[in-house]
Amino acid sequence: SPQHELRRRDAAYFGHQQEEFCKGKNMTKNLLVELGLEELPAYVVTPSEKQLGEKMAAFLDDNRLSYESIQTFSTPRRLAVRVVGLADQQSDLTEDFKGPSKKIALDADGNFSKAAQGFVRGKGLTVDDIEFREVKGEEYVYVTKHEAGKPAKEVLAGVPEVLASLTFPVSMHWANNTFEYIRPVHTLTVLLGDEALDLDFLDIKSGRVSRGHRFLGHEVEITNADSYEEDLRTVYVIADSKERENMIREQIKAIEAEQGVQVQIEEGLLNEVLNLVEYPTAFMGSFDTKYLDVPEEVLVTSMETHQRYFVVRDLDGKLKPNFISVRNGNAEHLENVIRGNEKVLVARLEDGEFFWREDQKLKIEDLVAKLANVTFHEKIGSLSEHMARAGVIAASLAEQAGLTAEETAAVARAAEIYKFDLLTGMVGEFDELQGIMGEKYALLAGEDAAVATAIREHYLPDSADGALPETKVGAILALADKLDTLLSFFSVGLIPSGSNDPYALRRATQGIVRILDAFGWHIPMDELIDSLYGLSFDSLSSPFRHWNPASDHSADSGTDRNRSQLSGLYGGLQGRRTKRILSPAERVLSGKSTPDSAAGRQFACGRRRSFSTADAKLYLGVSKADAVPAVPGELQQYQQCPGRFCRKRHPVYCYELSE
Numbered sequence: 001s002p003q004h005e006l007r008r009r010d011a012a013y014f015g016h017q018q019e020e021f022c023k024g025k026n027m028t029k030n031l032l033v034e035l036g037l038e039e040l041p042a043y044v045v046t047p048s049e050k051q052l053g054e055k056m057a058a059f060l061d062d063n064r065l066s067y068e069s070i071q072t073f074s075t076p077r078r079l080a081v082r083v084v085g086l087a088d089q090q091s092d093l094t095e096d097f098k099g100p101s102k103k104i105a106l107d108a109d110g111n112f113s114k115a116a117q118g119f120v121r122g123k124g125l126t127v128d129d130i131e132f133r134e135v136k137g138e139e140y141v142y143v144t145k146h147e148a149g150k151p152a153k154e155v156l157a158g159v160p161e162v163l164a165s166l167t168f169p170v171s172m173h174w175a176n177n178t179f180e181y182i183r184p185v186h187t188l189t190v191l192l193g194d195e196a197l198d199l200d201f202l203d204i205k206s207g208r209v210s211r212g213h214r215f216l217g218h219e220v221e222i223t224n225a226d227s228y229e230e231d232l233r234t235v236y237v238i239a240d241s242k243e244r245e246n247m248i249r250e251q252i253k254a255i256e257a258e259q260g261v262q263v264q265i266e267e268g269l270l271n272e273v274l275n276l277v278e279y280p281t282a283f284m285g286s287f288d289t290k291y292l293d294v295p296e297e298v299l300v301t302s303m304e305t306h307q308r309y310f311v312v313r314d315l316d317g318k319l320k321p322n323f324i325s326v327r328n329g330n331a332e333h334l335e336n337v338i339r340g341n342e343k344v345l346v347a348r349l350e351d352g353e354f355f356w357r358e359d360q361k362l363k364i365e366d367l368v369a370k371l372a373n374v375t376f377h378e379k380i381g382s383l384s385e386h387m388a389r390a391g392v393i394a395a396s397l398a399e400q401a402g403l404t405a406e407e408t409a410a411v412a413r414a415a416e417i418y419k420f421d422l423l424t425g426m427v428g429e430f431d432e433l434q435g436i437m438g439e440k441y442a443l444l445a446g447e448d449a450a451v452a453t454a455i456r457e458h459y460l461p462d463s464a465d466g467a468l469p470e471t472k473v474g475a476i477l478a479l480a481d482k483l484d485t486l487l488s489f490f491s492v493g494l495i496p497s498g499s500n501d502p503y504a505l506r507r508a509t510q511g512i513v514r515i516l517d518a519f520g521w522h523i524p525m526d527e528l529i530d531s532l533y534g535l536s537f538d539s540l541s542s543p544f545r546h547w548n549p550a551s552d553h554s555a556d557s558g559t560d561r562n563r564s565q566l567s568g569l570y571g572g573l574q575g576r577r578t579k580r581i582l583s584p585a586e587r588v589l590s591g592k593s594t595p596d597s598a599a600g601r602q603f604a605c606g607r608r609r610s611f612s613t614a615d616a617k618l619y620l621g622v623s624k625a626d627a628v629p630a631v632p633g634e635l636q637q638y639q640q641c642p643g644r645f646c647r648k649r650h651p652v653y654c655y656e657l658s659e
Contacts, residue, residue, distance in 0.1 A: 027088045029193035032225035034080035036187030045275035049074035059162045063155045064090040073239040075278045090149030099141030160201040194224035236279040244274045251282035264311040277328035285342045289321045291349045302348040355425035367420040379492040391415035394480035410473045414454040435459040461511045482508040
């Protein structure tokens with residue numbers, strides 16, 4: 001009929017238009033890549049997921065394959081990435097290459113020289129492609145290379161290289177493989193839309209088969225790149241780590257509402273737990289109330305650190321004899337799982353209760369005496385010697401910081417005993433409690449509260465942004481302990497280099513800076529280091545007792561080099577963390593250093609963009625009383641320093657002469 005013929009012609013016309021449109025524009029599909037492995041360490045899962053996404057993005061960008069977005073997935077037994085809106089072919093590439101000048105490209109007869117021929121041959125072109133372009137008045141050979149984009153499937157043959165490029169903190173090899181990887185690989189799933197690509201990684205052929213939950217699931221075929229999460233859900237695997245996290249949070253909230261309790265969710269623990277399970281189910285267990293007589297820190301450490309349990313408290317914040325754990329599976333036979341977890345926890349709590357009871361029978365003096373047999377470091381000496389040196393340093397610091405007689409006495413007593421808890425059974429079993437148990441045992445032994453608190457606080461800060469000591473006694477003891485550690489290790493040549501810092505000396509230095517800044521103690525660090533190297537430790541095998549800075553200042557001496565490196569390490573962190581410690585400029589101003597000293601050279605050799613008369617007068621040693629801050633409390637950063645004894649940049653205060 002005429003109407004049927006009209007519809008046929010319209011369909012043919014619009015079909016032709018759509019075909020022409022598709023020819024001019026790349027079609028897109030979604031790409032799925034999943035690597036199935038044996039169980040990964042929990043701390044590796046999240047960084048590896050992020051790394052896979054970043055390296056896949058870099059691979060696609062380098063190979064001119066456009067895409068809309070990248071989604072990543074991870075469980076303990078898989079790492080996966082989905083590329084959304086991946087182009088079906090590379091974008092075309094057009095590049096211009098500049099070659100030799102015209103006078104070199106042409107010989108006397110006007111023919112192309114070997115230089116020109118070699119240039120175009122290296123680009124995969126011929127001399128017919130050469131053109132000359134003028135650059136700054138002279139003509140040069142130019143060629144333009146056009147490279148048509150390859151199909152996406154051809155480019156994606158490089159996906160195994162992306163997987164091989166992943167880096168891990170630990171690795172292993174298995175079977176006959178010489179290539180090392182985080183864990184043995186079992187499956188490789190690569191889907192472009194609904195098409196399975198044929199790739200190979202470590203002798204594992206790719207396809208569309210993935211693995212379900214180890215106990216509840218089975219092998220499953222992934223229908224296409226978009227059905228990945230749902231296909232795995234049927235075999236009890238939640239591939240999206242964020243979804244697993246939300247499931248855990250919601251399940252814990254439900255338990256809180258049902259039981260009338262509050263659960264202490266520590267974010268680091270939550271991240272670890274969600275990377276231990278593929279199908280999370282939270283539950284609450286309990287333990288005997290008699291264990292609540294053990295210090296709370298012991299119970300919390302047993303639950304969080306050793307068992308990966310969440311701590312349960314009542315609505316007033318008081319610890320309850322319960323815990324929350326997360327099962328890797330569904331809710332079937334959950335009562336058996338609860339009993340098993342309770343049994344394991346009770347064994348830990350029994351240990352804690354035993355050590356708490358037995359340690360109280362020990363005497364602090366006996367434990368301190370035994371520290372003489374505990375090695376601090378084989379090149380440095382025993383813990384007892386380390387404590388004695390720290391005591392001498394602490395006495396010096398207490399005087400400079402202006403502590404009261406009572407505070408100074410507390411510092412001296414704390415320095416005599418502050419490592420004793422390392423030999424208790426509790427710290428031997430739960431080493432995370434060092435210092436914490438020292439405080440508790442010291443109080444039980446009748447020590448002053450300031451002394452007990454200092455024993456705990458001398459470990460602070462225990463991380464880059466960790467809490468600082470709150471008491472002056474604890475702060476002085478923490479400074480003394482860290483300073484002796486620094487000077488001892490530097491004196492025997494154990495100095496951080498590059499990223500290698502096995503004894504955490506940079507962290508100790510940063511802790512010193514933060515403590516001095518927090519308490520506002522104006523202690524010139526260079527002078528402090530010199531004075532500490534000059535202290536007498538005749539009764540000890542001090543690694544630096546015989547290095548007297550007053551008699552050993554030669555440029556080539558090991559003492560001077562080590563002391564200079566220690567000052568440099570401290571100074572580098574000082575510039576980032578604090579403004580209160582005396583800078584080279586302040587030391588010259590205050591008369592504590594002369595223009596000929598190291599501080600004077602540091603101050604003089606810095607070059608600001610504008611160098612004023614006042615700066616010159618300051619260099620000559622004008623008294624600090626005759627100067628006022630140009631910008632009170634504000635640091636002025638110097639430019640790069642050419643001085644031999646200086647860091648690259650100097651953090652110093654800017655002063656002007658008062659009228």
